[in-house]
Amino acid sequence: MFLRNHLLKWESRVHPLRQLFWECTLRCNLRCRHCGSDCTASALAPDMPFEDFEKVLLRIRETYDPKDILIIFSGGEPLMRKDLASCGRRVQELGFPWGLVSNGCLMTPQKALELLKAGMRAATISLDGLEEEHDWMRGVPGTFKQADTAIRYLASVSFLGFDVVTCVTQKNYGQLNQIKDYLIDAGVKAWRIFTVFPVGRGATDPALQLTSEQYRGLMEFIIACRKEGRIKASYGCEGFLGPYEGKVRDHVFSCQAGLSIASVRIDGAISGCTSIRASYSQGNIYQDDFVDVWEHRFGLFRDHTPFKTGPCATCKWWKQCQGNGMHLRGQDGELLLCNLAKLTES
Amino acid sequence: MKKALIRILCLLLGVNVFTACYGPYRGPETEPESEMIQQELEALEKAQQPQVDEPEEEPQTPNQE
Numbered sequence: 185m186f187l188r189n190h191l192l193k194w195e196s197r198v199h200p201l202r203q204l205f206w207e208c209t210l211r212c213n214l215r216c217r218h219c220g221s222d223c224t225a226s227a228l229a230p231d232m233p234f235e236d237f238e239k240v241l242l243r244i245r246e247t248y249d250p251k252d253i254l255i256i257f258s259g260g261e262p263l264m265r266k267d268l269a270s271c272g273r274r275v276q277e278l279g280f281p282w283g284l285v286s287n288g289c290l291m292t293p294q295k296a297l298e299l300l301k302a303g304m305r306a307a308t309i310s311l312d313g314l315e316e317e318h319d320w321m322r323g324v325p326g327t328f329k330q331a332d333t334a335i336r337y338l339a340s341v342s343f344l345g346f347d348v349v350t351c352v353t354q355k356n357y358g359q360l361n362q363i364k365d366y367l368i369d370a371g372v373k374a375w376r377i378f379t380v381f382p383v384g385r386g387a388t389d390p391a392l393q394l395t396s397e398q399y400r401g402l403m404e405f406i407i408a409c410r411k412e413g414r415i416k417a418s419y420g421c422e423g424f425l426g427p428y429e430g431k432v433r434d435h436v437f438s439c440q441a442g443l444s445i446a447s448v449r450i451d452g453a454i455s456g457c458t459s460i461r462a463s464y465s466q467g468n469i470y471q472d473d474f475v476d477v478w479e480h481r482f483g484l485f486r487d488h489t490p491f492k493t494g495p496c497a498t499c500k501w502w503k504q505c506q507g508n509g510m511h512l513r514g515q516d517g518e519l520l521l522c523n524l525a526k527l528t529e530s
Numbered sequence: 531m532k533k534a535l536i537r538i539l540c541l542l543l544g545v546n547v548f549t550a551c552y553g554p555y556r557g558p559e560t561e562p563e564s565e566m567i568q569q570e571l572e573a574l575e576k577a578q579q580p581q582v583d584e585p586e587e588e589p590q591t592p593n594q595e
Contacts, residue, residue, distance in 0.1 A: 297574050341574070343567045 188436070189503065195443050196486040201244070201253050201478060203440075205447035205458050206237050208271070209260040214287055215323040218312075218351050218386035229450045234271045240448060240474045241278050247475045250279035254306060257282065258458055260450075263290035269302040276303030283307050283345065288334035289327055296337050306345035308376070309334050313356035313363060320355060332370070339371035347374035349420070352402055353392040360405050368415050377406060378420035381512060382520050383459070396529045403527070406432040423512055423523035424505035441510040442466075442485020446478060454478075456485050459511035485510060494519060 209231040212219075244253065255275050262268055262284045275282045283306025284299075291309065311331050312321040318328040338346045348367055350356070356363065367375055379394055379402070380386040394402065403425070409417035410432070419425070419432040421439070429436045441456025449455060453465035454477050464484070467477035484490060491507035499505070501524060507513075512521050 293578060297571075297578060300574065301571055341570065343570060 192438055192506075199443050199478070199482070199486060201248055201446060202444040203254050203256060203446075204244075205256045205258050205445070206232075207259060207447065207450045207458050208232060208234075208237070208257050208262055208268075209265050210450050211264040212259060212261040212287075213264060213289055213324075214261070214327065216287075216312075217321055217323065217389060218353065218380045218392050219384055231265055232448075232450055232452070234267060234274070236452070236469065237271075237448060238274060238278075240469050241275065241280060243474055245278060245280075251281065253280055255280045255282040256306070257284040258447075259285075261287055261290070263295065269298045272299060272302040272304055281305050285349075286310070286334070287322065287327070288331035289324075291330075291334035291338070293333070293337045296334065296341075300341065300344070305343065307338055308347050308349050309338065310351070311335065311348050311363070311367075312351050312353070314359060314366060317356045317359065321351070321353070335367075335372060336370050339373070346372070347376050348372050349376045349378065351392075352377055352379055352394065354394065354398075355391060357394060357398050357402070360402075364409060364415060364417070372415060374416045374418075375409075376418055376420050377402070378422050381422060381459070383461075383511070396526050399526055403428045403432055421509060423508045423521070424501065426501060426524040426527060428527065429504070436504070438506065439485075439488075439509045442482040448474075456482070456510050461511075461513065461515040463515040464510065464513075491517060491519070493517075495522060495525070 210229050211231070241250070241255070244250065257268065257271070263286055265271070268284075272282055282303060284304065285308045288309040288311075309331055311328075312318050313328075315328040318331065319325050322328075335348060338344060350363060352360070364375070379399065380389075380392045386392045403419070406417050406419055407428075409415060418434060419428075421437075424437045425432065439456075441460060445457050447455050447458045448469055449458065449462075449465070452469040452471075453462065454467040454469060454472065454474060455462075455465045466481040466485075467474075488507040491513065492502060496502060496505075496507050496519060505524065508519060508522060512519060512523075514520050
């Protein structure tokens with residue numbers, strides 16, 4: 185533990201940028217029940233012109249080695265942008281690896297090939313159940329079939345870092361084994377599971393929240409999958425898990441927002457990851473130099489001590505948890521969800 | 531070398547400095563223009579090309595001389 189804390193302090197000091205999210209559009213072709221960003225088909229915020237983001241990349245590569253930094257196109261649904269392949273091609277020309285997070289509906293084999301040829305080397309497709317449950321969650325019939333086509337195609341590409349991400353809710357909790365079997369049959373090697381956090385459209389929908397007993401059951405399911413070894417299941421970065429740390433992920437928890445992860449939001453705001461409240465933005469690409477912001481701001485991201493209030497003030501897990509994930513903090517710093525409390529309550 | 535050692539140390543100690551958070555995890559660390567990738571891309575492209583059927587031979591009529 186001493187060594188790990190020491191290393192985290194080193195990381196906080198060095199903050200090596202490893203992932204940069206680009207919220208390239210807020211437009212989306214679906215209306216998912218659990219969406220954290222409340223995006224719509226015709227988002228009020230216009231897409232960011234690629235040239236604006238390109239200036240950030242040009243500045244970054246002056247200071248850091250671009251091949252160490254994975255650029256991730258996120259949204260909204262990034263494939264709503266017609267110029268995505270040309271954006272990707274330019275990102276690759278600049279020396280950065282790139283990937284995207286997509287609902288898969290527009291990821292036809294033709295589109296996938298176009299993106300692969302443009303340098304796409306990592307991809308995540310969301311799948312929230314088998315046909316009925318997935319379509320219910322996504323709010324549009326037929327989306328399972330489209331995601332299925334995308335998943336089977338991308339899983340067959342050997343040089344692509346590919347995983348499927350599943351949001352577990354009341355609706356699909358009972359079919360985890362069937363989803364697992366489906367993914368294995370589709371050739372998927374890595375499966376990332378998460379649960380709804382209380383922000384955005386999913387915050388007030390009880391059908392999306394697991395009970396504490398189900399939450400523990402989900403952890404046990406992931407542990408069983410990992411022991412079985414047929415698919416590499418893991419729990420997403422949804423916070424500190426106490427007794428389950430070291431069992432459901434390849435690593436123990438630490439929020440990497442502002443340590444190795446940054447984002448450029450649709451309005452140019454510079455932040456840790458795109459799930460974090462806007463009040464934590466550290467600058468804006470239209471006014472500030474990205475590298476200067478990354479090097480000299482992000483204080484709260486790199487020292488969570490101000491979060492040691494409320495339930496965290498006397499918690500015996502503070503040293504390991506460090507106040508949970510930044511995306512689980514409200515705009516005034518209040519803790520929106522303590523995963524550990526949920527896991528341990530009866 | 532130093533970077534590799536830090537990376538190994540981080541993995542051993544469970545600090546996710548080099549692993550993904552919300553987004554996709556990195557693929558295998560291959561050069562973007564490596565021969566292996568180019569070959570696989572060519573194969574994927576070929577698989578998507580429409581199959582061109584061989585033109586059928588004209589059936590011979592019985593009275594043709």
